[in-house]
Amino acid sequence: MKTTIEEVSKYVGQEVTIGAWLANKRSSGKIAFLQLRDGTGFIQGVVEKSQVAEDVFQRAKSITQETSLYVTGTVRIDERSPFGYELAVTNIEIIHESVDYPITPKEHGVEFLMDHRHLWLRSKRQHAIMKIRNEIIRATYEFFNHNGFVKVDPPILTGSAPEGTTELFHTKYFDEDAYLSQSGQLYMEAAAMALGKVFSFGPTFRAEKSKTRRHLIEFWMIEPEMAFYEFEDNLKVQEQYVSYIVQSVLKNCSLELKTLGRDTAKLENIQPPFPRITYDEAIQLLHDKGFTDIAWGDDFGAPHETAIAESFDKPVFITHYPTQLKPFYMQPDKNRPEVVLCADLIAPEGYGEIIGGSERIHDYELLKQRLEEHHLPLEAYKWYLELRQYGSVPHSGFGLGLERTVAWICGVEHVRETIPFPRLLNRLYP
Structure with missing residues (x-):
């Protein structure tokens, strides 16, 4: 047999x-x-x-x-x-017969292992991480399919930038300029206006010259968009989804978690609701923890996110960031227009932001004004503006970075181990 x-x-x-x-x-x-x-x-x-x-x-x-x-x-x-x-x-x-296999049971340096990533994947630890990644993907499809979402595939080659132009990979599209996608969000908004609740899962690219343990040049995003969903509705979907994938890994990958030495008690606690603090409260919390150099209007770096997460034993939403810190498409708070109806979800244990989301602007004139303020070409966003001309509705969405989520659930330090073949600032091989 x-x-x-x-x-x-x-x-x-x-x-x-x-x-x-x-x-x-x-x-x-x-x-x-x-x-x-x-x-x-x-x-x-x-x-x-x-x-x-x-x-x-x-x-x-x-x-x-x-x-x-x-x-x-x-x-x-x-x-x-x-x-x-x-x-x-x-x-x-x-x-x-295999002769002189280069990765032996002895210790090897990271660069050596990265040079032999095609073989390193065979090790028990990497096998466990890839199995958990696969379970998160399986559970993602299960969650969204069971909750009435339709899978939609946005393009990878685009003519415009949802997150601004500073981190784009430029290419020639015959005689036009094109870019590798930073996010499928804008296209998913169009799909939500046709199909109600949608999600995408695909590669995204950021030409960010960063070498931190949280950054990859190419990474995978899960991006749902939902028509008729306002800010609070959006947060509920996020905490239900994150809890679902964590519990699925606990149920179906216990051997892999044991291989990685993961403290599963910390994961068993991941159930909704998640704690929430506003950006204002986060600034005050950081001041109380001795981060006196950060002021209202500053963005949070990795040390700030880690310090905030240490105060909670679950992922924590930081909501209502200053409008100036966030992309053009986020809906301002009607009671306080200097902040937007957005939230970043910060994972526990120092793993940083795993989700960014917001209610989207649904008013045509306001969105046009925001595009102009961000010096973005109206012609390139004409189709996106038209979504606000023909039956516009309140809608919301978010993006979850798969590799950071895998790193957190697995308890591994660096995202380079959470994708089969990582693309880093200094690495395009193998």
Whole structure:
């Protein structure tokens, strides 16, 4: 019976064959322990000299790291293993011998590992992170599909910039200027006017010359937009969604979280409602914590976000930022027009902003005024303005950065480990 490591629990006491790679091994005179992986998981294969042919045992002792093979053996329960099962090996068939595999069980520097990212992905830690990333994506589709959202795919090549022009990747689109998308938001607003509640999931690009542990040049965003949803409605969707993906990871990725050494008690607490503070209150909180250099109207940096998050054991919304700090499309507070109806969601434990969202301006004249104030070309945004001419309604949306969210849920320090092939300021290879 051919199967996978993930499925061996169905075959306890039976002989199976698994296509796998050798992740590691150790052996003594009469027994060899093979750490096997097949992409679905990791399992230990036990080869006892007295139970197999001599050539099989010699193969087990001489096999090299990352050699591909078919392993046949009997599945048995092993309560000492985090996985819960092991394989009593009866035969080994080598498919391809791996020679001088560069990533050994010893310590390697980050740059070396990044140069070998195509191989580093095979390690148990990276495997766990990628499985959790996959679970977050699966749960995202499940959440939005179950809540009446329609998946819409905005373009990656655009003629205008939703977040301003300073961080754009420019390219030529035949005889026109074009840019790699910073966000699908503007197009998602158009889709919301047609389909009500929509979401996108795709790559975005920021030409920001930053080297922090929170930044990537290319990253993935989940961007919902909702017609007839005002500011409060928007915040409720965000906390329900974030709670949903965290609880899904806890339910379906317990082994991966254990592999990463994640403190799951902190994640179990992630349930709505989330705490909220205004920008004004955040400034005061920072002053109380000794950040005397920050004034009203200043944006928050990573140390500020971390200090604010330390006061809460759940993600915290910071709401009502100054209008001058935020993009042109955000709806001002009617009672206080110098601030906008927006919120950043700050993750606990120093992981920073994972969501930015707002109610969008739905008044034609105000949006036109904002575009002019930001010195953006009206012709390029003509189609976006037209959304406010033909049955405009209050609407809201947000964007969640997948990699920062993966980093937080996994408890890993740097976002470079949360995407299969990270694009950083100094890295386009592999």
